[in-house]
Amino acid sequence: MKTLHLAVAGASGQLGTLVVNELIRQRAIHPGMALTAITRTPDRHAAWQEQGIGLRFGDFDQPQDLAAAFHGVERLLLISTNTIDGTGRRLAQHRHAIEAARQAGVGHIVYTSFLRPEEGKRSLLNDDHLATEALLHESGIGHTILRNAFYQDLLLVVLGTAAVDGKLRTAMGQGHVSYVAREDCAHAAAAALADGYLGRRILDITGPAALDAPALAAIAAHLFGQPVQVVDLDAEERARHFIAGGMPAPMAKMLAGIERWLSSDAMHIVSDDYCALTGRQASPVQAFLQAHRRQLLAPTLPPA
Ligand SMILES: NC(=O)c1ccc[n+]([C@@H]2O[C@H](COP(=O)([O-])OP(=O)(O)OC[C@H]3O[C@@H](n4cnc5c(N)ncnc54)[C@H](OP(=O)(O)O)[C@@H]3O)[C@@H](O)[C@H]2O)c1
Numbered sequence: 294m295k296t297l298h299l300a301v302a303g304a305s306g307q308l309g310t311l312v313v314n315e316l317i318r319q320r321a322i323h324p325g326m327a328l329t330a331i332t333r334t335p336d337r338h339a340a341w342q343e344q345g346i347g348l349r350f351g352d353f354d355q356p357q358d359l360a361a362a363f364h365g366v367e368r369l370l371l372i373s374t375n376t377i378d379g380t381g382r383r384l385a386q387h388r389h390a391i392e393a394a395r396q397a398g399v400g401h402i403v404y405t406s407f408l409r410p411e412e413g414k415r416s417l418l419n420d421d422h423l424a425t426e427a428l429l430h431e432s433g434i435g436h437t438i439l440r441n442a443f444y445q446d447l448l449l450v451v452l453g454t455a456a457v458d459g460k461l462r463t464a465m466g467q468g469h470v471s472y473v474a475r476e477d478c479a480h481a482a483a484a485a486l487a488d489g490y491l492g493r494r495i496l497d498i499t500g501p502a503a504l505d506a507p508a509l510a511a512i513a514a515h516l517f518g519q520p521v522q523v524v525d526l527d528a529e530e531r532a533r534h535f536i537a538g539g540m541p542a543p544m545a546k547m548l549a550g551i552e553r554w555l556s557s558d559a560m561h562i563v564s565d566d567y568c569a570l571t572g573r574q575a576s577p578v579q580a581f582l583q584a585h586r587r588q589l590l591a592p593t594l595p596p597a
Pocket of ligand 1: 302303304332333352373
């Protein structure tokens with residue numbers, strides 16, 4: 294049986310780690326996969342090496358070494374970097390990776406994009422993904438674009454102090470969001486790498502439901518065992534509230550701006566692409582919040 298060489302670039306991040314571990318699990322069931330983890334920090338992964346995972350150094354800021362890092366790889370997961378600084382660096386990183394993959398003869402790239410990037414929707418979240426998708430189309434390389442919804446982790450910020458004072462402060466207005474579990478994004482990426490698909494496809498990876506603020510408040514109320522009331526704020530008020538809670542101003546303004554943008558209902562998208570790709574059901578928000586209940590209630594817990 295021919296061995297399929299899969300690689301994860303960005304393997305040390307939270308998503309990358311989940312994908313590598315999922316592929317190790319799949320390899321135990323379906324041998325015939327060679328796995329390589331490519332990262333800026335290969336030294337941190339002796340445990341993977343012991344499990345037969347190839348480890349290579351790869352930094353998208355150092356394009357001269359990237360084609361060697363991708364040598365022999367047939368299917369590559371390109372995880373979008375977290376260099377979200379508005380300087381264009383992230384797009385340059387992605388361009389370097391795609392060009393190196395072309396030079397190395399990679400047959401298929403799986404890219405983690407963001408839900409429904411569109412022309413004219415100028416934002417730090419959108420633009421790099423839209424441009425990277427275009428680079429993939431131009432590259433001639435077969436690809437799978439996974440347009441991931443917002444991670445459920447963001448709910449830890451969205452719900453903020455709701456467990457303490459029963460108020461869900463938000464600038465998302467009437468908008469809905471189909472928050473997805475990072476684990477589900479990892480399952481989708483692992484499945485798209487391993488399934489051998491050779492063409493070009495775009496898949497929306499969302500949670501099972503699009504929730505508005507009242508729905509989130511109802512879930513939170515059930516979890517906390519007390520009423521939770523929605524308090525509508527505009528973007529400036531929301532940013533001030535984040536800052537009052539200790540968040541740095543640039544981050545507060547960015548998150549408040551994103552919440553305000555959600556009020557346009559642009560993220561009201563629920564897809565069954567995840568189910569079709571993985572054969573699994575996407576995990577609901579309730580499960581994530583239950584798993585992080587302690588963290589949400591932390592402000593009310595006595596010091597350890
Ligand atoms: N959908 C959402 O709600 C959401 C939320 C946050 C982020 N994201 C996006 O999804 C990506 C993965 O999420 P995550 O939770 O795993 O983020 P994370 O834990 O912050 O991981 C950051 C990722 O960026 C990679 N990276 C950074 N600089 C790089 C460079 N110079 N060259 C190569 N790789 C570089 C890291 O790879 P190594 O450390 O292995 O080199 C790692 O895979 C993020 O990077 C971001 O683009 C999506």
